[in-house]
Amino acid sequence: MKIQKYHHMRDYSNMKIGGRAKEFIIIEKKEEVVEVVKTREKIFLIGNGTNTLIPDKDMDISFVSLNKLDEIKDLGAGRVYVEAGLHFDKLVEFTGVNNYSGLENLAGIPGSVGGLIYMNGGAYGSEIFDYIEEIEIVDENHEIRKVKKSDMHVTYRKTEIQQKKWIVLSAIFKFGKGFDKERVEDLKERRESRHPLSMPNLGSTFKNPEGHFSAKLIIAAGIQGDKVGDMQISNIHPNFLENLGNARYSDVIEIIKLVKEKVKLDSGIELEEEIVIIED
Ligand SMILES: Cc1cc2nc3c(=O)[nH]c(=O)nc-3n(C[C@H](O)[C@H](O)[C@H](O)COP(=O)(O)OP(=O)(O)OC[C@H]3O[C@@H](n4cnc5c(N)ncnc54)[C@H](O)[C@@H]3O)c2cc1C
Structure with a gap:
């Protein structure tokens, strides 16, 4: 490890946004993760950082990156072994090259495979766990083991991995046949036109409450476009927060508080953050 x-x-x-970490550890072999968790008090696993807000001060945290664990292997019969550090785009590309179906609706999500598994990321009615057979983790007892999806509790943007603070090392996916290239291109275009991709952001800030869309609730509360410091509720997609340049961690915390208060006042609905906020 480095x-x-x-x-x-x-x-x-x-x-x-982000200050200095006590250390940044780049894992080169999966066994090193066990050594790290046994010898550090506060660690944070960082994937591609597309869903994580980092405090802008010196932090007593060891950040751990698995980005060098990026192997991908076809096991035959639609089964594919993927290490957690692989960029999700590369996995979608692999399914295209091998004519596997499954991940089309998720194409364009900018995370790592590990980040998507942790979040049970999804889009347009599909979730990553729809295509997972089993995952390999470092568990709460610092042991490497495999867990079958059928033995796990997974719901909308929620997995046992979060509650038990497991670290995902790899996964085995199971795909069908026939990659839908048109669907992928169509959804990528939709993302480009509907998301504020030119500004720093973390995707959807809030989960969609059952039966509602957070974006619509934010519009109804009349706060789209509002700012705190350099942090703005996006005019393109109101569930996105955009960093206009020099936003601070505290601006994000304040604007999240403002959105929750205004939406609650307007609709009675309590929004819950989808983004991961590392506490100050
Ligand atoms: C423009 C944009 C569009 C987006 N669209 C979508 C979308 O359509 N659907 C969607 O679901 N999300 C979307 N997101 C959010 C984000 O891309 C996903 O949540 C993604 O899964 C996060 O992956 P990451 O590697 O960037 O995670 P990070 O932000 O690095 O980490 C997120 C969480 O996962 C944990 N984590 C990361 N890797 C591991 C691992 N190997 N083991 C255990 N824990 C781990 C981290 O500790 C952290 O708690 C979008 C984000 C952006 C910026």
Whole structure:
């Protein structure tokens, strides 16, 4: 493993906010993760940082990156072994090359495979766990083991991985036949036109409450376009927060509070954050 002390984290969050970490650890072999969790008190697993807000101060946290664990292997009969550090785009590309179906609706999500599994990320009616057979983890007892999806409790953007603080090392996916290239291109275009991709952001800030869309609730509350410091509720997609340039961590925290209060006042509905906020 490689360890960098007092590492600047701003570029590891897609919001482009972040201070210095006590250390930044790049894992080169999966067994090293066990050593790290046994020897550190506070660790944070960072994937592509597309869903994570990082405090903009010195942090007593060891950030751990699995980005070098990026193997992908066809096991035959639609089964594919993928390490957690692989960029999700590469996995979608692999399914295209091998004519596997399954991940089309998720194409364009900018995370790592591990990040998507942790979040049970999804889009347009599909979730990543729809195509997973089993995952390999470091569990709460610091042991590497495999867990079958059928033995796990997984719901909308929620997995046992979060509650038990497991670290995902790899997964085996099971795909059908026949990659739908047109669908992928169509959805990528839709993302480009409907998401504020030119500004730093973390995707959808809030989960959709059952039977509702957070974006619609935010519009109805009359706060689309509102700002706190350099942080703005996007005019393109109101469930996205955009960093206009020099936003602070505290601006994000404040604007989230404002949105929750205004939506609650307007609709009576309590929004819940989808983004992961590392506590200050
Ligand atoms: C423009 C944009 C569009 C987006 N669209 C979508 C969308 O359509 N659907 C959707 O679901 N999300 C979407 N997202 C959010 C984000 O891309 C996903 O949540 C993605 O799964 C996060 O992956 P990541 O690697 O960037 O995770 P990070 O932000 O690095 O981490 C997120 C969480 O996962 C944990 N984590 C990461 N890797 C591991 C691992 N190997 N083991 C255990 N825990 C791990 C982290 O500790 C953290 O708690 C979007 C984001 C952006 C910026």
